[in-house]
Amino acid sequence: MKKLSIKIGIIFFCIIFGLITFMLFLLHEAVVENRVKEELNALQSRGNSHRTVLEKHFNKEIIEHVILMESESNTDVVITDEKKNILSSSITNHSYDKYIKKEFGDIPYKGKIAEGNWRQEPVISTMSPIKINGQTSGYVFMFQDTESVHNLIQSLNKHFLLIGFISVFITIIIIIFLSRGITKPLIQMKEATSQINKGNFAVTLPQKSADELGELATSIETLATDLNYLKRERNEFLASISHELRTPLTYIKGYADILLKQNPPTDEREKYLAIIVTEINRLNLLIQDLFELAKIDKNSFVIKKEKIDLSIFLKRLERKLTPAINEKNMIFNVHNPSSLNLHADPIRLEQILLNLLDNAIKYSKTGGLVELKVWKEKKTIHFLIRDNGKGVPEKDIPYIFNRFYRVEKSRKRSLGGTGLGLSIVQELVHAHGAEITLKSQEQIGTEFEIIFKENEK
Structure with a gap:
């Protein structure tokens, strides 16, 4: 049974x-x-x-x-x-x-x-x-x-016995159809979960009723969709890691072999060594980003909030970015009202803002404009990073925070980066209980807005 x-x-x-x-x-x-x-x-x-x-x-x-x-x-x-x-x-x-x-x-x-x-x-x-x-x-x-x-x-007994047999027969027929009607969607859901267990996430269930069984069917379909998405993300993630690791290792191995076997002149040797150092730095940056994401996924990092004077904090941030701004002859405007404080982790907040500002500088033309604006609105504090660079195509905006996602599908190395920066930014923002949004238009510019809740005194 x-x-x-x-x-x-x-x-x-x-x-x-x-x-x-x-x-x-x-x-x-x-x-x-x-x-x-x-x-x-x-x-x-x-x-x-x-x-x-x-x-x-x-x-x-x-x-x-x-x-x-x-x-x-x-x-x-x-x-x-x-x-x-x-x-x-x-x-x-x-x-x-x-x-x-x-x-x-x-x-x-x-x-x-x-x-x-x-x-x-x-x-x-x-x-x-x-x-x-x-x-x-x-x-x-x-x-x-x-x-x-x-x-x-006795006559009544015969009639009642006949009625009883008819009632039992009708009851059995009703129960057969009723039990099948109840268990059929459950059997279909069982088969769907078996398909999911085998790795087939393209499961569909028949028209769902507006009851608990319908909610369960919807949950199973949602689970299958999410697992399918996670599977694709995992495959893309592994493919991206393989690519990102293979490229610098290929450079390092290639130029190391040249140095070892061909004994080139001093000027070429220094050139090859510089390329090897650059690729090692790129590899080190990738490993650091992966390590950050691993800590975030395991919730093994701690957000240590403290009271931050944003005026002092942003001046220090501006000084760090000055060399990169000057190198591209860009304008960097910081709008920050005085006497504005925020409870946040200063190290993580700096990591968030530096990552966004570095992208704004990187993807803007020489002589471009980058703005950082901070203001208070009721019980929230807003950060706005805006540039007039190349922008993000509309079709790419929903995926911009995905790991290893790049607008440049050819993975051009001229712009550098690992494709993990914005993913880390989003995770750190959410760890603060804040929200981040993106608005962008091609050839017009991009702006990121971060909204912190002012829930601490």
């Missing part, structure tokens, strides 16, 4: 079968009791009718007339005097004497049930007092064989 559909079907069947059995039992008992009550009421009414006739003329002729009326029916009548001595009877034997001689206490004029135990006794019986001038002059006892009642009960 490993299949969920069978388990659900058995559970539903037991519950519904129990309910049907209980309800049919209650209905059966109610119908039986009602039918017996109707029989007793009919018997009582017949006795009361005879009593009314006898009260008008309580004589032997009328008594025999009443007896004659019941002799051809399926009921029997016994007429007694006030002391329950039998005056006349439609019964040929006196087997009903025990029902007549019982003590009944006060008997109302409307009559009383003399024997109602139809399950154990062979007859049911009613009695009606005969009142003449306000005095009890006798009794009319009516008897009916319980065999007719039992036949009626």
Whole structure:
């Protein structure tokens, strides 16, 4: 019994079968009791009718007339005097004497049930007092064989048994369709997860309902999409690392072989050594960036926030960038209101801003403009880095923070970089609980905006 559909079907069947059995039992008992009550009421009414006739003329002729009326029916009548001595009877034997001689206490004029135990006794019986001038002059006892009642009960039992079988059959059919309807999407989801487990993330599920199963199906599809994206990212990441490592190693190995085997002149030797040093520095930068990302992914680095005077902080940052600005004959404008403080990690904040400003300088033309603007707005502090450089194509903007993603698909080395800088920036910004956005137009410029929440005093 490993299949969920069978388990659900058995559970539903037991519950519904129990309910049907209980309800049919209650209905059966109610119908039986009602039918017996109707029989007793009919018997009582017949006795009361005879009593009314006898009260008008309580004589032997009328008594025999009443007896004659019941002799051809399926009921029997016994007429007694006030002391329950039998005056006349439609019964040929006196087997009903025990029902007549019982003590009944006060008997109302409307009559009383003399024997109602139809399950154990062979007859049911009613009695009606005969009142003449306000005095009890006798009794009319009516008897009916319980065999007719039992036949009626048997007929009811057959009908209820047939209804029960039909109900069970219909219940089984409903449960089969219901359990399949419930388990079919679960089976499809199981197959989808099996495909995901095998590495096939291109799974789709049928039209989803607006319930928990629909939410689960949506979650599985989302998971498959995310895993597919992560798989592509991993493959691209590994391919990018391989490329980034292979290129400098190829340069280093190539020029080292030349130096070792060909023993070039001094000026060429120095040229080759300079290339080797450049590639080693590039390789070292890549390893440092990968190490930073590894620490971020493992949450093994700690953001140590402290109160930063942004005026002093940005002046120090400006001094660091001055050589690079002057080399490209660029303009660097810093707009910073005085007396503005921020709670952040100063080392990480400098890493964020230097990375963005370095990109702005790198991708701007000689004589271009780079701006750094800081302002406070309600309970947030905004940093805006803007340049008038080459910009980012619109199609590349959604992926600009992805690891190893480059706008230059040819991986031109003239601009340097590892393709990890903006990814590190985004991770560090998020680690501060801040947000970063990008706006850019080709040949017009790019601007990054970072928004810090001022949630510390």
